[in-house]
Amino acid sequence: MHSIISRIVSVRQRIKTAAEKAGRSERDIVLLAVSKTRSHMAINEAFEARVHAFGENYVQEAIEKIDRLKEKSIIWHFIGALQTNKTRIIADRFDWVHSVDRMKIAQRLNNHRDPAQRRLNICLQVNIDNEASKAGLSTTTVGDAVKQVLELPHIRLRGLMAIPAPRDNESAQRSVFARVRTLQEEINSGLDNSQKLDTLSMGMSADLEAAIQEGATVVRIGTDIFGPRERRAE
Numbered sequence: 455m456h457s458i459i460s461r462i463v464s465v466r467q468r469i470k471t472a473a474e475k476a477g478r479s480e481r482d483i484v485l486l487a488v489s490k491t492r493s494h495m496a497i498n499e500a501f502e503a504r505v506h507a508f509g510e511n512y513v514q515e516a517i518e519k520i521d522r523l524k525e526k527s528i529i530w531h532f533i534g535a536l537q538t539n540k541t542r543i544i545a546d547r548f549d550w551v552h553s554v555d556r557m558k559i560a561q562r563l564n565n566h567r568d569p570a571q572r573r574l575n576i577c578l579q580v581n582i583d584n585e586a587s588k589a590g591l592s593t594t595t596v597g598d599a600v601k602q603v604l605e606l607p608h609i610r611l612r613g614l615m616a617i618p619a620p621r622d623n624e625s626a627q628r629s630v631f632a633r634v635r636t637l638q639e640e641i642n643s644g645l646d647n648s649q650k651l652d653t654l655s656m657g658m659s660a661d662l663e664a665a666i667q668e669g670a671t672v673v674r675i676g677t678d679i680f681g682p683r684e685r686r687a688e
């Protein structure tokens with residue numbers, strides 16, 4: 455049995471090795487622990503190992519954990535499918551949303567964000583492999599969405615998020631992540647310095663090395679921190 459702490463040590467080592475190979479600093483890469491389906495105790499264990507950012511996919515489950523852990527200085531990231539009737543609570547309780555895939559959601563998050571809070575950090579999800587089964591903006595529409603989101607006063611647009619289809623070798627993984635990076639570079643070339651996107655949310659347990667090689671600044675790791683997930687009962 456591996457403990458959460460020992461798994462975190464090895465994930466951090468993988469991040470460090472990949473960063474060094476890419477000539478980057480590990481400090482420029484955020485380890486986002488994906489805690490969907492995990493208990494607040496498991497989150498607390500990871501927190502004790504100095505993981506401070508957690509990603510959740512299901513609103514109700516997330517809110518229970520956020521309430522239980524409210525004394526801890528945790529940064530909560532929403533990374534799941536977004537429904538319009540959940541935007542109010544997400545805008546209220548999360549610091550980041552990675553999975554914004556349509557303007558309507560961005561507008562609603564903006565409208566519901568309390569102006570007294572810091573701006574809500576968001577990433578636009580890009581459907582980089584054009585999969586019918588997956589959420590995300592197409593590579594051809596993301597540029598327009600960026601311009602519109604930049605107008606929203608209570609949102610801080612940070613970058614792009616992608617979940618590519620699985621590939622079994624590192625060079626194939628790298629080439630799809632490189633497309634996300636290039637897309638972000640193209641977008642940035644049209645933006646003022648103050649607006650430039652600084653976040654690339656890409657890389658999971660199976661492909662974090664390839665993502666870091668291609669510029670990921672946030673890797674979203676579930677299984678390799680908490681162990682295999684049980685199937686979620688719907």
Ligand SMILES: *Cc1c(COP(=O)(O)O)cnc(C)c1O
Nearest residue numbers: 488533658659674675676677678
């Ligand atoms: C579940 C999930 C992850 C984590 O995946 P693992 O393969 O368990 O590391 C990352 N990103 C998103 C959007 C997820 O839903």
